[in-house]
Amino acid sequence: MALARKVVATPLGALSVGVIVVYVMLAAFAPLVAPYAPDATALGQRLKPPSAQHWFGTDSLGRDILSRTLYGARVSLLIGIITVTITAVFGTVLGALGGFFRGAFDAVTGRFTELLLAFPYLIFAIGMMAFLGPGFFNLVLALSLKGWVEFYRLARGQTLDQASQEYVEAARALGQRRGRSLFREVIPNILPAIVVLATLRVGYFMVLEASLSFLGVGIPPNIPAWGSMIAEGRGVLFIAWWVSTIPGVALLVLVLAINLLGERLQEIYDPKSALRRRARRAPRTAVAGAGQGGESQPTEPEVEPA
Template sequence: MSAAATTLKGTQPAPTNEGLEKSRSPLVEALLRLRKNKTAIAGLIIILIFLCMALFAPWLAPHDPIKQSLYSKLKPPIWDAKGTWEYVLGTDDFGRDLLSRIIYGARISMVVGVVSVSISLFFGTIAGAFAGFYGGKIDNVIMRFMDLLLAFPSILLAIVIVAFLGPSLRNAMIAIGVVSIPRYARLVRGSVLEEYSKDYVQAARALGARDGRLIFLHILPNCLAPLIVQTTLGFASAILEAAALSFLGLGAQPPTPEWGAMLANGRALILRAWWAVTFPGLMILFSVLGFNLLGDGLRDALDPRLRD
């Protein structure tokens, strides 16, 4: 009797680790894999540091970034023999505090990244989705135009666009966004072509779903993984290209504290004031490195073929 009762009351076995892993959503699995990637975490930390600099620049900067002082020009950093604590990273040839300009430069670089990537992501996604979904003449027209844009070096095409629109930070962001559109268009087109032949798309079409609903509610959500990776890497490219345009005098205009413009201003002082070019250059290096490391980690985490 007791044995039968025990059999009837039998307890279910505790869930194993394998069962828990199978029950996790793809997003949770991707986050767990990303957490194990040390280089991606390092990139994320670097990006968070720059984001904090951008968001809290008015409170972090010890001086006005555009205020000039001829009595304080070319002051060295504090660890130099003549350095003072008032200017931790020294000053430029106009007596402006370099640390304050670098902190405010992080705000400009983040804005450039957000605006230019948003432009290229929006138009590239729309163009690639329509090209992959409709195919035929629409595909040929859109992709031949993208091939035309890709035929020019990106920085050269950006210079041409800025020269036509006029030198300014706003026009530089537009130019960077335009030259990056083909990257997103080609990526989305390939993903849409892959998803279009799957059963869930055909089932939605059989149920009467219109083209817009199929594209934006069914297909594009399944193309997010490569888009997230490309967007992260796009931030690095945007910061680098914006710095290059500002260095050439086509981006941010004086006295805007932009890292590329600071490099251009300090290149003539490299032998007398090494700090005027070293610190802005390091900011560009680390910001680009942070986005590249995070982008590589996201690619590994979101790729289902790399699952353990």
């Protein structure tokens, strides 16, 4: 509860939480909220603009855009949350083990992550989906096979730093086994950084899912997904803008809210990073103001917070 109060203490934090809660509630209760079945077609209602009967209009098959957008939210949120859970747990455990015990295990996993990083994420995911075939769980698997790398790198770096702290040495001096020290002392102290990264990666995985569905290699066409809805509206964009725009805006707003929440969590868990970010922005603002006035004004040097 204390964390929740800190998150909503700022306007942007409260706004991001409010938007996410609304999306989650609408997605969870989509069967009750949606005015029509997402796959119900009505060829006589093709490409109807937003109206009292169809608030967000209809697509080329007469399907209600509002209903499909609500059901599409379920797909995006589930993909993002499930994929983040898998990748965060797997990557954090591997990174913590490698950073704490080092040795051959750390060397092998490090080289393997470097190999995965050589492939652009979207290209890698497209290749995996071409091999696995479209499907919800295949998409989660394709995203997870490379998504754990960022958590591994963060967990390893944080563990290397924590392993040299005095409290770890004290626990070892008292006879505590190294494995017990890792899971009882080190991992709880690196969890805040992992939580921040996990929050930001939810939005990232949602965008990847939409990209793959847009390309036709993600969610099957019979399941409403924002990416496939955007793709369906490409051919009629200039005569029926709502077909692509509505799911696109829905995705944009949700991802933006998730990213704002992630930044707010970072400010809470790591205030120094927020101060450094503001310090970097201040000189640019001063220079921009000087340029508008026609004269270059001196700026204060950037000072790293203690």
